[in-house]
Amino acid sequence: MQRDALIGFGLDSVIEVLSAVAVAWQFTHRDPERWEKPTVRAIGIAFFALAAYVIVDALLTLAGVQEVEHSPLGIGIATVSLLVMPALAWLEFRTGRELGSRSVVADAKQLLLCMCLSGTVLVGLLLNSLFGWMWADSVAALVVAGLAIREGVEAWRGDVESPLEVLEALGERESLDEH
Incomplete structure (x- = not known):
C-alpha cells in the first residue's frame, strides 16, 4: 500500500472519531434533538471530506504519480477492521x-463506510500482492468514494436510513418463521 493510502486509511479513522465526537457533543446539551440536524450535517461533511481525499489519492495512483507497494501490515489492519466494524456499526x-x-x-x-473502505483496501492490497495489479486498489477506492458522496448527500438531507435495516428485517423474518 502506498504511504498515501495508509494516510487515507488513517484519515478515515480520524473522520470516524470526529463523527463520534459530534454525536457525543450533541448529547451533552439539554435538548439533544435541537442539535440533531447540525450534527447529522457535520457527519455528512465528514463523508464528503473522506470522498474527496479518496478520489484525489486514487487518481494520483492511477496517473502514476504515486507508487503502490506491498504491505503485510496494511493487509492485517484492513482484515481486523473488516472483522470489527460490522459489529460496531x-x-x-x-x-x-x-x-x-x-x-x-x-x-x-460512517462505520459501514469505513468497513467498505477497509474491504476495498484489502482487496486492492491482495490483488497487488498476488497478481501485481497495482490499479485495483484505486479503482475500488473510487467506488467507495461514490458511496461516500451518496451517504454525505443523504446525511445532509437528513435521510439516514441504514443498510443494516435489511439485515435486521431478515432477522425479524427468521424469528417469525421459527414461531
Missing part, C-alpha cells in the same frame, strides 16, 4: 434506533 445503529437519534444512525453509516 450494528450496535451503534441499534442504539440510534432505540434512542430515536438520526445522528447516531448516521454515525453507524
Whole structure:
C-alpha cells in the first residue's frame, strides 16, 4: 500500500472519531434533538471530506504519480477492521434506533463506510500482492468514494436510513418463521 493510502486509511479513522465526537457533543446539551440536524450535517461533511481525499489519492495512483507497494501490515489492519466494524456499526445503529437519534444512525453509516473502505483496501492490497495489479486498489477506492458522496448527500438531507435495516428485517423474518 502506498504511504498515501495508509494516510487515507488513517484519515478515515480520524473522520470516524470526529463523527463520534459530534454525536457525543450533541448529547451533552439539554435538548439533544435541537442539535440533531447540525450534527447529522457535520457527519455528512465528514463523508464528503473522506470522498474527496479518496478520489484525489486514487487518481494520483492511477496517473502514476504515486507508487503502490506491498504491505503485510496494511493487509492485517484492513482484515481486523473488516472483522470489527460490522459489529460496531450494528450496535451503534441499534442504539440510534432505540434512542430515536438520526445522528447516531448516521454515525453507524460512517462505520459501514469505513468497513467498505477497509474491504476495498484489502482487496486492492491482495490483488497487488498476488497478481501485481497495482490499479485495483484505486479503482475500488473510487467506488467507495461514490458511496461516500451518496451517504454525505443523504446525511445532509437528513435521510439516514441504514443498510443494516435489511439485515435486521431478515432477522425479524427468521424469528417469525421459527414461531
